[in-house]
Amino acid sequence: MKKKVVIVDYGLGNIQSAINSVKKALSSENSNNNIVEKTSDYKFIKDASHIILPGQGAFESCIKGLQKLDGMIDELQNQVLIKKKPIFGICVGMQLFATKSFENGEHNGLNWIKGNIIKIQSKKNVLPHMGWNKLNNIKQHAILSGVENEHFYFVHSYYFMTQKEENILAYTDYDTNFPSIVNEKNIFGTQFHPEKSSKAGIKLLSNFLLLN
Amino acid sequence: MLKKRLIPCLDVKNGRVVKGINFVNLTDAGNPVEQAKIYNDAGADEICFLDIAASVENKETIIDVIKKTAAEIFIPLTVGGGIKSTDDIRKILLAGADKVSINTSGIYNPDLIKESSKKFGNQCIVVAIDVKKQEDGSWKVYSHGGTKKTNIDVLDWATKVESYGAGELLITSMDRDGTKIGFDNSLLKTISSKVNIPIIASGGAGKLEHFRDAIIKGGCSAVLAASVFHFGELKISDIKEYLVENNIPMRI
Numbered sequence: 325m326k327k328k329v330v331i332v333d334y335g336l337g338n339i340q341s342a343i344n345s346v347k348k349a350l351s352s353e354n355s356n357n358n359i360v361e362k363t364s365d366y367k368f369i370k371d372a373s374h375i376i377l378p379g380q381g382a383f384e385s386c387i388k389g390l391q392k393l394d395g396m397i398d399e400l401q402n403q404v405l406i407k408k409k410p411i412f413g414i415c416v417g418m419q420l421f422a423t424k425s426f427e428n429g430e431h432n433g434l435n436w437i438k439g440n441i442i443k444i445q446s447k448k449n450v451l452p453h454m455g456w457n458k459l460n461n462i463k464q465h466a467i468l469s470g471v472e473n474e475h476f477y478f479v480h481s482y483y484f485m486t487q488k489e490e491n492i493l494a495y496t497d498y499d500t501n502f503p504s505i506v507n508e509k510n511i512f513g514t515q516f517h518p519e520k521s522s523k524a525g526i527k528l529l530s531n532f533l534l535l536n
Numbered sequence: 537m538l539k540k541r542l543i544p545c546l547d548v549k550n551g552r553v554v555k556g557i558n559f560v561n562l563t564d565a566g567n568p569v570e571q572a573k574i575y576n577d578a579g580a581d582e583i584c585f586l587d588i589a590a591s592v593e594n595k596e597t598i599i600d601v602i603k604k605t606a607a608e609i610f611i612p613l614t615v616g617g618g619i620k621s622t623d624d625i626r627k628i629l630l631a632g633a634d635k636v637s638i639n640t641s642g643i644y645n646p647d648l649i650k651e652s653s654k655k656f657g658n659q660c661i662v663v664a665i666d667v668k669k670q671e672d673g674s675w676k677v678y679s680h681g682g683t684k685k686t687n688i689d690v691l692d693w694a695t696k697v698e699s700y701g702a703g704e705l706l707i708t709s710m711d712r713d714g715t716k717i718g719f720d721n722s723l724l725k726t727i728s729s730k731v732n733i734p735i736i737a738s739g740g741a742g743k744l745e746h747f748r749d750a751i752i753k754g755g756c757s758a759v760l761a762a763s764v765f766h767f768g769e770l771k772i773s774d775i776k777e778y779l780v781e782n783n784i785p786m787r788i
Binding site: 338339340341344345348380381382385449450451452453454455456457458475477478479480481497498517519520521522523525526 | 539603611629634
């Protein structure tokens with residue numbers, strides 16, 4: 325099946341890395357028909373097969389950036405919550421799925437996965453949590469096939485504390501053992517950056533792109 | 537557990553890799569995109585490009601290097617050199633870099649650090665500090681690639697830029713840079729014990745144990761080196777294995 329991967333561009337973050345890594349992830353599939361494109365126009369996500377929501381920087385500027393795109397949030401709700409298209413949120417992109425964020429005040433998220441974005445509490449470690457770390461308490465899931473033991477690149481000071489334990493596919497330890505991969509049906513999100521996590525990150529993205 | 541990071545740095549001039557010894561005597565060590573790929577394949581945790589001839593006409597050259605590198609390697613890329621405005625930063629990030637390193641402009645225009653960390657996120661903003669020990673024992677900050685002395689004490693500056701929103705500090709000991717006699721661990725420890733953001737050690741790497749000492753004695757989160765890698769004196773994999781043998785967590 326021909327894939328059309330759409331990366332939502334709301335004017336923040338390193339979107340080029342996301343594009344490059346998705347292209348690389350698709351290159352392992354024997355198809356020349358796959359398309360990767362970025363868009364700020366909600367119309368272009370209507371016929372997407374997979375949606376990527378990247379994110380970098382502060383929660384508030386990311387959610388505001390997304391809200392500024394005319395019709396985008398409504399169309400995302402339609403594609404993700406009603407049509408059940410697979411979506412992958414990266415770092416703050418994943419945090420946007422939450423009910424609320426407490427980074428620099430209190431800000432509403434998309435509320436697709438119940439829970440809040442809160443600061444890492446660490447007495448002995450510096451913040452941000454920056455660098456390569458592993459996963460633990462991993463749940464069985466196709467998206468994690470072959471990467472269970474790998475390192476991923478993190479850079480963040482806040483994390484997603486989901487209301488339900490069942491929304492957590494894996495944790496990562498940084499003094500606090502925080503959820504590093506979240507999932508609700510067709511919605512996936514990682515606190516780390518798969519697009520910066522070398523081969524393991526590309527493999528994880530490939531796994532996601534195999535989901536229908 | 538979070539791993540410590542090993543970061544090869546490529547000093548780039550007019551699109552080619554060079555590396556200065558004590559900031560002068562440049563020697564050509566090749567093509568930056570190819571070098572970055574080699575380091576990535578060898579297990580580098582991040583790559584750093586320092587554009588050492590960052591004049592207006594050369595800015596497009598480094599943008600092109602970043603674009604080509606980001607299309608081929610998928611680990612974090614930091615770019616520094618001649619960054620003067622948030623517009624410069626935006627261009628570098630859009631080309632595919634993940635972080636920028638600010639040095640001289642931050643000293644003369646601290647608002648750049650404040651504005652850019654707010655705009656792009658603290659994680660994007662590495663503040664690079666070139667430091668030289670003075671006869672009275674103090675450590676002073678130098679600007680303009682180490683050519684101009686300021687009256688700023690390094691610890692004052694480090695704590696200030698942390699409060700301005702820097703996500704990381706890249707500390708280069710000018711006394712050690714290019715000497716291969718080891719990092720200035722007392723300088724590094726002085727800073728790492730006072731600030732609460734990651735410190736990258738730079739200047740002086742020559743032997744395996746230097747990397748261990750910068751992490752254990754210097755209290756650093758990451759270690760950066762250039763010349764020992766370019767000319768193959770030390771291999772990334774050997775350093776990482778050595779550090780693991782010394783109970784330092786590394787990504788292998």
